[in-house]
Amino acid sequence: MTQDTRTKPKLSVIMANRNGVEFLQGAVESVLSQSFSDFELIVSDDCSTDNSLTVLSNISDTRLRVITATESLGPGGARNRAIDVARGTWIAIVDADDLMHRDRFQTLLETTTNTDAIIVADNQLFFEGADQATGATLFPVASRTIQIDIAALLDPDFLGQPNQLGYLKPIIRRDALADLRYRSDLPIGEDFDLLLRLTMAGHALALISEALYFYRRRSGSTSHRLKPKDAAAMITALTDIRALAPNHKGAIDTRISALRHRMTLETVVQDAKAWRLGRAALGVACDPIVAMDLGKIAKRKVFRKRPATPFSGVLPSNLAAASFRKQTMVHVRVPTFQRPEQLRRALEGLQNQTEPNWICDVYDDDPSCSSERVVTDLRDARINYHANRQNLLASKNIDQCFTKANPHHAQFFCVLEDDNQLLPTHLEDNIRVIEREGVEIVMRNQLVEYASGTEDAHLSDTGLLESKFDEGIYSPERFHLALLADMGASNGGLFWSNRAVSDLEIKVTTSATLQEYLRTFAIVEPVYVAMTPTAVWAENGTNTTRDLGSAAGWFRRELALKRSVQVLQRLVWNKADDAAQSDFVQGNGFRYPASMRAAGLVKSHTRLFVSQALSPSETLRLALRGTLIRIAGRPEPGLSEFLKRFGADAERS
Secondary structure, X not given: OOOOOOOOOOEEEEEEEXXXXXXXXXXXXXXXXXXXXXXXXXXXXXXXXXXXXXXXXXXXXXXXXEEOOOOOOHHHHHHHHHHXXXXXXXXXXXXXXXXEOOOHHHHHHHHHHHHOOOEEEXXXXXXXXXXXXXXXXXOOOOOOOEEEOHHHHHOXXXXXXXXXXXXXXXXXXXXXXXXXXXXXXXXXXXXXXXXXXXXXXXXXXXXEEEEEEEEEEOOOOOOOOOOHHHHHHHHHHHHHHHHHOHHHHHHHHHHHHHHHHHHHHHHHHHHHHOOOHHHHHHHHHHOOHHHHHHHHHHHHHHOOOOOOOOOOOEOOOOOOOOOOOOOOOEEEEEEEOOOHHHHHHHHHHHHOOOOOOEEEEXXXXXXXXXXXXXXXXXXXXXXXXEXXXXXXXXXXXXXXXXXXXXXXXXXXXXXXXXXXXXXXXXXXXXXXXXXXXXXXXXXXXXXXXXXXXXOOOEEOOOOOOOOOEOOEEEOHHHHHHHHHOOOOOOHHHEEEEOOOOOOOOOOOOOOHHHHHHHHHHOOOOOEEEEEEEEEEEEOOOHHHHOOOOOOOOHHHHHHHHHHHHHHHHHHHHHHOOHXXXXXXXXXXXXXXXXXXXXXXXXXXHOOOXXXXXXXXXXXXXXXXXXXHHHHHOOXXXXXXXXXXXXXXXXXXX
């Protein structure tokens, strides 16, 4: 082991260890493999009697420092020893059996810059044993950075579930710590105690919802069960704080009462196990609620079963060395309106994905919030409900799901309409395509659900793209030519990365049908067309579009739509080079029947000699129809504004 000779790294990582040899090397490597590198790692060994020091001595990294002791002071005391010799501007706390995402320190430090916070912590993903993810997180994912003060720390509930903020592993500015240290008389709860005293000193805590810290739950950890003597120590610490924080006396007393109840419960359980039945009965008599808790414990043991979880993924076997992704890797956006049962089906399909690292935002366009109950009942912290502030109708509600905004710092995105479905490998397969092919946008084939929402619902045998494309990469100019025969990219078939330069949000008022044409036109980079169907598109007709806000009659709306499409068709054909045009006409890369390709050219360009696939009479009919649309039709009002982004003129087309 070599020593780092730098005088002041930006970050000092503090790791207390006592007999943690089983997981110690993984925890250390998880720190040393961080993308942010300006740190020192101080492992404070608390008189280990196992091979911990031998393991540490075999790790060659100048950033690693090991300090030892002759007297065990517990986790708090061991951390204090490390803090006293730390040289960094920031102090980070990491446990010796936990792991982290490789971008964790970088993300936390960026948050300190963006928020001016001096204490920053992140969400945690729980896992068990060696690498089995439970899917549970420390708190529900939120779409913002949350400011936490002493009142929030003491509140029994946080974001609608029991408050577990005492498990946080923050980074703290060294000068904010000053003389504050961990209480060495607390074998458990020492993190929460320090956070309380820091917030009492006026230092707010910035909390980000990304689960970048991976917390190992195991039966031997000190926080697995609360021993009576440990509860007594926590009560003493809270009593000391209560004397210094009179404004929060009620909340602290509530917490003390809860600890006393748990202490009584644990004492009764221990007495019962040792057949000290008289003492156990006395404990129950002193706290009757204990009897109810004992009944719950007995019921769990009799009816033991695997807890239900919305997540059944397995973390990489070598968590420390793996360059694994952030927990909010895929951001799934779901527009919905008054279809709660179909929405439930769509979200349950999302929960069954083989790729578990996703977060979902549901945007409900129903003023009565009919879909909120669906999200609440699923009890999945990865699914967030949003009620639109005003009725957007289908087109705008769908369009907001294609925003370039990235509130969860996700790497990938897709849209799941409430009546559609994802097959189990949808997310995983699309990520694999992006990483393998070096593209940023995938258009995925979809099965069709006919008669969706009825007893006669059934799936197609083949996907939507079977008669349209060949699998492979299409340049944007070549991909746009699909507009001559069809509408191009389906909303539910698009999957893209945060590196995509195309802006898929239309941002102007159009019909939902025209939006798909415009979204295809908005793609300005190569697209990979993936032919294996991994999603399901529901054929619902007018129930899907729901453009009830249009004041124009049906005929005028249809004429405006067809004229708008004609404008786009003329633009994409004129922009394509000779090779792309030839490919389209000859069917190279395009499986559309020759008659469909020829019909598109005739209607949009009045070309009378395109292909032998059309009879002279059909060619003339289509040419006449296209001419009438061009003369009588007026494009939808939002088209000109949309095309200005691309330097195109709707009137000239």
